[in-house]
Amino acid sequence: MVTQEFEPFTSPYQVGGGLGFNHPTYVKRQADTELYQGLKQGQFCYVFNARQMGKSSLRLQAMHRLQEEGIACVSLDLTNIGTSDVTSEQWYRGLCFELGRKLRLSKHFSTKTWWEESNHLSPVQRFSRFIEKILSTFEEKLVVICLDEIDSVLGLNFPTDDFFALIRFFYNQRSENPLFQRLTFALFGVATPPNLMADKQRTPFNIGKAIPLQGLGLEEAQPLACGLKNYAEQPNLALKIILGWTGGQPFLTQKLCQLIVLDSDYIKAGEEATKIETIVRTHIINHWEANDEPEHLRTIRDRLLYNEQRTVRRLSLYQEILTSPVSTLLPHRSYFPKEIPTGIPADNSVEQTELLLSGLTVKENGFITVCNPIYEEVFNLDWIEKQLLAIRPYDSRIKAWLKSGCQDESPLLQGSSLTKAQAWADGKSLSNLDYQFLAASQLSVSAKSAIFQSHQSEKFSSPFSKQWIKWFPSLLVGLVFVLVLGVSLQEFKQEKKEAKISEIEAYNLLTESYLSSEQSLDAMIAALKAADTLQKMETSPPLKERSKLLLGRSIAQFSNSEKIPDGSLEELIQNSCNKIESYLESNPNQRIRLEGKMYILEKEDICD
Structure with missing residues (x-):
């Protein structure tokens, strides 16, 4: 008897995680060019945005291009070093050991021996000297150090101002020590410069380059349409409707494309709007907490509700965003126009920043508005009312x-x-x-x-x-x-x-x-x-x-x-x-x- 084996289904789309170089559905954005060119020119760059906006994929693409040109690139995920009960010495030692391991410095010297022989210096000084040692080892090469999940430093039980000040020091030393002209840093995370370091005199962010990371636009997202050719008669129109629902949010866009591929019904011409809406409501919006795999909407919910001391103000501001009419064009809604768009003027307040970093809202044309119709239907006014009722002791009054x-x-x-x-x-x-x-x-x-x-x-x-x-x-x-x-x-x-x-x-x-x-x-x-x-x-x-x-x-x-x-x-x-x-x-x-x-x-x- 012959046993029939089923071939595993493979989707062209990837939901979650960084997309590797040359992935067929990776969408190149303006940020790709800006980050690559900035790092190649030795600029200190930072990419701060909400989770699942494509920061990791952006970093992987830039590193691959730079490595192909002979530039030494290394990336560290700071959560790997830890935050709980970690002393400053352990943290800086962890940085050095991870850099040594990923750059294969063991061929040249022992990181452990070097660290122990430098114990007469403070942890910050040791890290500074270690960076000099790396630059001396790589001779004429440009060295790019990418630090991912930089917001994890906010959970450390010691100040990290000296660490950020050290990045500024490296840049200031370029005029005195040519060695540092071959060094550059790139930071990635869910944070803002003032969150990480408030001291404007020592902060490196006022000499660095912020890389804005926008949602996917219709023209640049064309690689996604290629994967829909066997599932929709008009894949470009299907993609336009998909972007209308997701607002170009990368994770949601990949997920909705994959749901269409997994759906058994072929989308004929003229059926795009109704069939895609059915998929969105069935698999994303309805029973969203159960359907939220990999986790995305729950992450936004948790960021909305974290820190009880500020939750009421955050929710009330979001409520205001949903109920305040806007008389201006909001480009990200052009594929899915709302009868009366809503939002509030951007003012860079703490609460607005928190909403932006949650991914729930975006900043466009000077206004803060909801990122997409999916978020607006999941986190609607009824949902806000329920949260406030559970939190506020005088809600009905x-x-x-x-x-x-x-x-x-x-x-x-x-x-x-x-x-x-x-x-x-x-x-x-x-x-x-x-x-x-x-x-x-x-x-x-x-x-x-x-x-x-x-x-x-x-x-x-x-x-x-x-x-x-x-x-x-x-x-x-x-x-x-x-x-x-x-x-x-x-x-x-x-x-x-x-x-x-x-x-x-x-x-x-x-x-x-x-x-x-x-x-x-x-x-x-x-x-x-x-x-x-x-x-x-x-x-x-x-x-x-x-x-x-x-x-x-x-x-x-x-x-x-x-x-x-x-x-x-x-x-x-x-x-x-x-x-x-x-x-x-x-x-x-x-x-x-x-x-x-x-x-x-x-x-x-x-x-x-």
Whole structure:
């Protein structure tokens, strides 16, 4: 009996992982040319983008081309060295050993022996000397060192500023030591330069070349259409519809092409839109968490929800992106036009950067918008609502308040619910609307308390209180009344103080809200109101310090300065008053806008 063997199915497409050189479905982009030319010319290059955008494939292609020209190239995946419980010495030693192994330096010297003989130097110095040793070993060759997963250094328990500063040092040494003219670095990862190193004086990123990595365009993606010839009557049209769904996202595009190849139905002319949509909904969108293999959508979800301290602000910003109409052309949607495109102006905020690095959004024509229709249907408004409901303890109340146009006070928090919400919000980065809701709740409580205090004050000065002693002439009863009245007055004063503290905290919340959205003038006025109220009462040092810090931060942001001004609270108040008055003299139309704010600037009371 003859056993029949089935030939394994082979797809021209590869879903996940780096595509090797000459892979039939590798799509060359502008980044390929820029990276190759930059490294060949000895430029320090970095490719920072979301996961599964083709960074590894780009690196492999560039390295192959450079190696063919006799350039010594080496690539290190930094996750291989580790981050947990790794000391700086172990980490730098790991770098040297990996470089030695991949460059086959054992033919020339022992990396282990060299490292041990250099133990009188710091780890950073040893790494620097090791790089010099490599350059001396390779004589006239250009040496390119590619470091992948560079964002893994953020998980190390020691500072890595010296490492990045060392890359800058190598470049600065070129004029003094010709050896370093043959050295260049390329960094790849999911990060931004400020994340990796904030010190602008030592950072190498302001002398390096950023390589932008865009989604796949229709013309450059033609190699993908070749693999569809046996599965679609019009493969070019099929590819156009595929790109419409994926927005040119490389991983999703390869996956959708492969799903079409695996599907048993041949796509006839005229059936492209309906059949491809059916495949997208059946195999990607519907039951997406179960169908997400290899993992892609779950990676985006996890980046959206990680770090609970910032999740609400991130989700709220994404919600705003989905609901804010854009009246401009968004090129990546040209294959799959949306009736009313949505997005928000790009401002390089931390939250926008986090969304961009998740891969969920893209930046085009000055706007941040959703990358593609698949993401928009998976992570839709209902999904956002469910996440916020699970996270926010006052979700239903803030929705009711917003629905009323922020006019109905009944949904506002008070009592223990407000106290719990404030405790939950402490230390978190919330959306502007969250801060405004909490601030409105506090101010509402303060207003009600002020009305109560006014009634109490009238009560204490009313004829009724004066007649009280006449009705009880007994000395004993009189003493009891005085004691009771004293306690009532003390409670009255305490309630008045607590109301003022709530008011200060409300303005502090507003200040944080405006600082987060870089509305520096509004932030400074809100902080000024809090500081003025604080000046007129005795309160706890932590509240005073927080209010003072927020006022200083708002002054710094308004002045486009990184340094928060020093000085007493009174000096900061005067400083901010001067800045506001100067600004309003130059921009008189702003006075009208400010008068509409709930914290109207009362110049005669504050800035006198």
